[in-house]
Amino acid sequence: MDRDRDERPVSERQPQQDMVPPAEEPSAYSDAAYRSAPREGRTPYGYNPARYYAREEDAGHRGQIGMKALLAICLILVTAAAALGVGSLYILSRDRRQDQTAARTASAADFYAEAVQEQDPDGPLSLCGPADAAPMAGEDIYVMACGQVVGVTAGTGTGSGIVVSDDGYILTNYHVIESAVLRGQTVTAVTFSGDLYPARVVGAESDSDLAVLKIEASGLTPAALGDSEALTVGETVYAVGNPMADLPYTMTRGVVSARDRRIATGENVSANMFQFDAAMNRGTSGGPVYNARGQVVGVATAKYTASGVEGLGFAIPSADACRIANELITKGYVSGKAYLGLVLDGTYTPAVARYYRQQPGAYIRSVQPDSAAEAAGLLAGDVVTAVDGAVVSDADALVALIRGYKAGDTAQLTVWRNGDTLDVSVTFGEAVPAATQRP
Numbered sequence: 001m002d003r004d005r006d007e008r009p010v011s012e013r014q015p016q017q018d019m020v021p022p023a024e025e026p027s028a029y030s031d032a033a034y035r036s037a038p039r040e041g042r043t044p045y046g047y048n049p050a051r052y053y054a055r056e057e058d059a060g061h062r063g064q065i066g067m068k069a070l071l072a073i074c075l076i077l078v079t080a081a082a083a084l085g086v087g088s089l090y091i092l093s094r095d096r097r098q099d100q101t102a103a104r105t106a107s108a109a110d111f112y113a114e115a116v117q118e119q120d121p122d123g124p125l126s127l128c129g130p131a132d133a134a135p136m137a138g139e140d141i142y143v144m145a146c147g148q149v150v151g152v153t154a155g156t157g158t159g160s161g162i163v164v165s166d167d168g169y170i171l172t173n174y175h176v177i178e179s180a181v182l183r184g185q186t187v188t189a190v191t192f193s194g195d196l197y198p199a200r201v202v203g204a205e206s207d208s209d210l211a212v213l214k215i216e217a218s219g220l221t222p223a224a225l226g227d228s229e230a231l232t233v234g235e236t237v238y239a240v241g242n243p244m245a246d247l248p249y250t251m252t253r254g255v256v257s258a259r260d261r262r263i264a265t266g267e268n269v270s271a272n273m274f275q276f277d278a279a280m281n282r283g284t285s286g287g288p289v290y291n292a293r294g295q296v297v298g299v300a301t302a303k304y305t306a307s308g309v310e311g312l313g314f315a316i317p318s319a320d321a322c323r324i325a326n327e328l329i330t331k332g333y334v335s336g337k338a339y340l341g342l343v344l345d346g347t348y349t350p351a352v353a354r355y356y357r358q359q360p361g362a363y364i365r366s367v368q369p370d371s372a373a374e375a376a377g378l379l380a381g382d383v384v385t386a387v388d389g390a391v392v393s394d395a396d397a398l399v400a401l402i403r404g405y406k407a408g409d410t411a412q413l414t415v416w417r418n419g420d421t422l423d424v425s426v427t428f429g430e431a432v433p434a435a436t437q438r439p
Contacts, residue, residue, distance in 0.1 A: 126225070148223040168197075225297075274314070341371020410428075
């Protein structure tokens with residue numbers, strides 16, 4: 001197995017993150033006064049006012065209006081007047097809500113037009129949100145987010161996505177679509193209006209936990225990507241996503257709690273993220289984290305789920321997400337990763353080495369033709385014991401160390417060969433997937 005590119009199923013090497021697909025069970029949420037809409041042809045649900053029937057009096061009292069009847073008529077008239085008043089108030093309130101919604105929508109549209117004016121529609125994604133944009137009310141950000149966020153369903157995975165181009169590119173987390181990628185299953189995106197689109201995976205990268213999807217749509221409203229480097233601890237942020245898969249378009253608010261956290265995205269792999277305390281739940285992954293100016297400054301990705309731990313959410317900064325998304329769109333993979341070109345023996349553990357009185361390290365089963373390893377003179381049967389002085393205990397340790405280099409970097413490998421210790425200089429090649437999907 002080529003341990004330069006760890007091909008084990010992610011389920012065996014990646015710790016569980018927060019966005020594990022929820023079990024197939026009815027939602028625990030219900031509104032006390034809500035009943036679902038009826039099926040076609042069935043009796044409608046809802047409130048049925050009781051019917052009052054006039055009780056037939058004795059024949060001798062027919063045609064006469066007594067005191068009780070008079071009181072009943074007065075009560076009916078008063079009730080009717082009150083109903084008219086309440087009805088008028090409801091109409092006024094409804095009209096006011098409609099006016100407010102229209103005003104917010106117009107405000108969000110004005111902001112969007114200002115935010116994207118510097119973006120080249122024919123070029124790659126860019127951090128186009130102006131740094132001097134005016135702050136927006138939370139409700140205006142939510143109105144805008146409803147046109148920029150989609151729900152994502154991929155095999156057994158569910159999550160959220162961010163529309164990043166008007167022609168249908170969507171940014172999300174890799175772990176949201178992982179099960180579909182590994183099993184060749186369908187990926188679907190759903191908009192706020194309920195429109196369903198089949199989505200194609202343009203590119204995905206497990207190490208950074210990012211993926212780009214493409215739907216066949218036009219005239220979409222992409223999010224303005226803000227500058228995550230300008231984030232400060234204590235700054236207000238908003239997360240919008242689809243928690244628990246059945247509470248779509250939920251907004252939560254918090255503050256940036258810390259910057260530059262290294263968060264594990266897999267075995268021996270981590271990514272730079274910022275920490276925030278807005279509530280996150282299963283299904284929020286892949287959704288946007290907005291700053292107070294309505295700019296996406298992060299991709300909501302993970303949270304600590306240990307018992308007693310609350311308010312520890314993490315997001316991939318927009319600067320990193322934009323760079324990686326551009327590479328996934330233009331190349332189908334993330335370039336610049338170091339590649340050595342070895343097939344390592346994962347069963348050669350320190351215990352096995354001691355048993356056979358061999359040197360512990362990463363045992364080379366074979367060397368790939370035309371690779372950096374072949375150019376450096378590495379051979380099958382060699383044991384790599386160190387990289388630039390860092391001790392290598394087994395195959396996984398070598399893979400982890402190689403991740404710290406880029407294509408073109410040079411390193412000194414310490415190699416044990418037939419009882420002798422050698423120093424081998426190697427210049428890393430570039431890791432390119434065997435098959436990449438291009439737009």
